[in-house]
Amino acid sequence: MTTSSSGAVGVGIIGAGNISDQYLTHLSSFPDVRVIAIGDLLEDRAKAQAEKYGVPHAGGIELVLNDPDVDIIVNLTIPAVHVEVSLAIIAAGKHVWTEKPIGIDREESQRLLTAADAAGLRVGVAPDTVLGPGVQTAKRAIARGDIGRPLFASTSFQWQGPEIFHPNPAFLYAKGGGPLLDMGPYYVSALVHVFGPVASVAALGLQGSPTRKVQVGELAGQEFPVEIPSTLSVLTEFERGGQAQSLYSTDSPLKRHGIVEVNGTEGTIVIPDPNYFGGSITITRPLTDVSVREQEIIQVPQEGVLTGRGLGLLDMARSIRDGRPHIATGEFGYHVLDTLLSIEEAAATHSFVTVESTLGEVGSLPADFDPLAATL
Numbered sequence: 001m002t003t004s005s006s007g008a009v010g011v012g013i014i015g016a017g018n019i020s021d022q023y024l025t026h027l028s029s030f031p032d033v034r035v036i037a038i039g040d041l042l043e044d045r046a047k048a049q050a051e052k053y054g055v056p057h058a059g060g061i062e063l064v065l066n067d068p069d070v071d072i073i074v075n076l077t078i079p080a081v082h083v084e085v086s087l088a089i090i091a092a093g094k095h096v097w098t099e100k101p102i103g104i105d106r107e108e109s110q111r112l113l114t115a116a117d118a119a120g121l122r123v124g125v126a127p128d129t130v131l132g133p134g135v136q137t138a139k140r141a142i143a144r145g146d147i148g149r150p151l152f153a154s155t156s157f158q159w160q161g162p163e164i165f166h167p168n169p170a171f172l173y174a175k176g177g178g179p180l181l182d183m184g185p186y187y188v189s190a191l192v193h194v195f196g197p198v199a200s201v202a203a204l205g206l207q208g209s210p211t212r213k214v215q216v217g218e219l220a221g222q223e224f225p226v227e228i229p230s231t232l233s234v235l236t237e238f239e240r241g242g243q244a245q246s247l248y249s250t251d252s253p254l255k256r257h258g259i260v261e262v263n264g265t266e267g268t269i270v271i272p273d274p275n276y277f278g279g280s281i282t283i284t285r286p287l288t289d290v291s292v293r294e295q296e297i298i299q300v301p302q303e304g305v306l307t308g309r310g311l312g313l314l315d316m317a318r319s320i321r322d323g324r325p326h327i328a329t330g331e332f333g334y335h336v337l338d339t340l341l342s343i344e345e346a347a348a349t350h351s352f353v354t355v356e357s358t359l360g361e362v363g364s365l366p367a368d369f370d371p372l373a374a375t376l
């Protein structure tokens, strides 16, 4: 349970891998949180990150779980152990912020939500990129009616795959990974912010190659198995109306990703890449004078302070202190996972699959939310 009631909220991190640099960079710049401890199975890895970012305590995982000044623990482990590590965090009496996806199956993810509820602790789930000024400004514009009634979205994520930058990419092609489970959380979360919960999905999938090779780092040249479909074409229907067509592929030499376009009765809005916190937002309106074929592209000014990973945890930390709900809840993360697993099932069975979970209103971050202000 939380220990402090004023001042910065104490944060611990479990997992000192690739993405920990981004979290440490941004969390260190938010005055309302303080990273107190970092742990990893490889203690030296945690110690190196602690030294780089001035974190006072570093060592193994238990060190973070047992730190009395830590209120929230960030779970930056691989997806296959997300729930195991998150359950240990709850058992230690701390709130969890976990990287995506919340877990790799429904049953274990529900177990986490039940345990957190029983303990009166919170679960927050990445991605928090969709809380950034990019997606949130676009969401506000759509809610204002700037494109009329939203009808359908197109999203696209295609490239040759994360092994070109990640030194240990096997988990990104294992169960719980792939373009769908690894990158789908960004696109599905953005769509759910705009359209609300998903009702049903249909999909086709394929696997470009049964094995892949590490391209960079010490393991370069090592072959690893591909356990998931590496290309999926998806149709999505939303509960409150609206549809989407989405492509997820790591089988394409042509890099074209970060595409999220929402078409409405009065315009099309282009939303920035949901893997990032901000970017260009534009609206294109129907031609009124059909003799002029040049379409005007209207730039929508991005509102809010641009930061990075850790923003959702900050919203959760402030919400805990204020006694209000945070935005990136465990239930939201569960609905996203449920949707992604339903897509996998739809591809495997060549059918439409009903998404069983649902959500109430999805909260928005106010335009004046300032991560860099000290408010606690």
Ligand SMILES: NC(=O)C1=CN([C@@H]2O[C@H](COP(=O)(O)OP(=O)(O)OC[C@H]3O[C@@H](n4cnc5c(N)ncnc54)[C@H](OP(=O)(O)O)[C@@H]3O)[C@@H](O)[C@H]2O)C=CC1
Binding pocket: 014, 015, 016, 017, 018, 019, 020, 040, 041, 042, 045, 076, 077, 078, 079, 081, 085, 099, 100, 101, 168, 182
């Ligand atoms: N890399 C990226 O660009 C991004 C990654 N993410 C997400 O962040 C998470 C971590 O990814 P990333 O940092 O890239 O991965 P890394 O492989 O770099 O790091 C994974 C971490 O998980 C730890 N780990 C592995 N197995 C276990 C276990 N059984 N128990 C406890 N810890 C374990 C590793 O420990 P050890 O040091 O001992 O190997 C390491 O600290 C994933 O959920 C990913 O989806 C999110 C956004 C971007």
Ligand SMILES: O=C1CO[C@H](CO)[C@@H](O)[C@@H]1O
Binding pocket: 162, 172, 182, 183, 275
């Ligand atoms: O979440 C993520 C963000 O983007 C990367 C690719 O560019 C992914 O591989 C990673 O897991």
